Amino acid sequence: MKTEVEELKRAYTQWNSDGDFAFFGTIKFIDGWSINNYIVRKRACYFFNMLDRKVLGQKTVRQGIRLRRMVYIEKGKSRENRHIHFYTKGITAEQNKEIIKQAHKLFGKVTNAYDLQIVGLSKHERIAGYCSKEIDTLETEVLILDCTH
Template identity: 35%
Template sequence: MYLCGLREMKFKTSYEVETCQSMKDAVGEWITTQRFPLFGTATYRHPHHIRVEKAHRDASHFTRLLSRKVLGKHTVDRQGKYLTTMMFVEQGKDRNNTHIHFFIKGYTLKHTKGIIYNANRIWKSKIDNALDVMILDEREAERRTYTMKEQLALDDEIISPKACFLPHLIP
């Protein structure tokens, strides 16, 4: 038996530990195949006051606003096309530091530059209690499995599905 995160202080079975680890590895391998050029971290001014539900809503809102700025509002609103994004909401090791990690890419080099230029501006101006966004080159950062490090139990909700857009998976 292993001790889980501080959230519920429950014991995990070896099956749950192994399953969580294989899930982390699988997500990391899949992210590698997607070749995301950028990795970002969005933080809050008072992260201990931010609920996970708010962070998931903020992730979705941020994805939409950034996509509209970089791709254009007609592309997003009329065609339903967003920047390719994978968003992860984390609470920190002690569950008191809510923040968002994301992988993102545009369709052209101009889009990638637009992401780098606009991400922090949009996060700070449009999200309540926002502190900043730090964007890194994923090839240097190598954060493929970093986003799943807090997958401590099978029922932890790390991935923010309403904030993710993967165009090649849509029929």
């Protein structure tokens, strides 16, 4: 019998898989060992707001339209080194190209960001469950709702 935590992990995995995302990314911070989830959330929102405006345009963002994405906080093996993982995609192939280009330009504007990695995903890759690995209890918060669209 599956536990509720296993069911939650499976639900996150299915949700990510259903998103059919084009990219998986990671942003690491110089001070990841000393910051809290609140600061990570602020930095993530800042980054993704900039990315939305550059890729979609300010007018579109003001209308409430955002890039599709799921954004997660992870603490790493030590459970102390906070960083962000995300899945995202544009509506068009041109937007997908722009996501890569702009993300690399913009991430340097985020306080203490030191590493950005974005990889393309194929439909067959089994990475959809990656961000659920740190869910230990039903109370574990990994999804950054303010950045997820």
